[in-house]
Amino acid sequence: MPLKPALKTALSTLVAAALASTVTALAIGNAPANATGSGTSARTAASTASALPPGYQVVVLPNKNVPNFQRRTAWCPHNKRVIGGGGEAQGPNAVLVGSFPTSDGRGWIALGRQSKGNTVGISVYAICAL
Template structure:
């Protein structure tokens, strides 16, 4: 049931990104708060992906990639690289203009992390 809720929310976000409008209440499941899609769609222009190439950093060190000035993060991701590497976190920066990646590697003191952010002008 949790997967269906997340999928529904993701689809609603994509509908908004495509310039369509909706005023649909999404189903709530135990422990979640219902989400209502906005009745006005945002305008996205200047779409680009910015990549922070792989680099070895100490385990649990945040690596951040930022959008160019004036653009906002509309998505992102990270990859942990190495023998027994584990991605610990992948999430937007506090100001919404970048993306973090965090990882660790069992049996080693460092891990390879690359981070990506999807940027756009949002109005």
């Protein structure tokens, strides 16, 4: 079932904000232990954490070789919904041909193919929240 344009835009905005917040948090967390500052980093880290949706979690389905066009699904925990996701096709001549939410909104699907082979490595990432 296709998403309505307004819902699709809202989800895209939420996912972009969540990913930006995660990148910021990782950058702050990787600062040298002897770094000093005026406390701005601590305030930024606190505001970044509060910007994430409640129950934010990334579920990773690691790479596995599967037949071309076979779907792989990363599922959110039972009490969470998917708010975004993605996939990766791995291997020579690998192409990701699909990356989309499950029809019930509980997981993320990815599938791919290789032009010179019968199998492709597929990894799937589901961004979940309450």
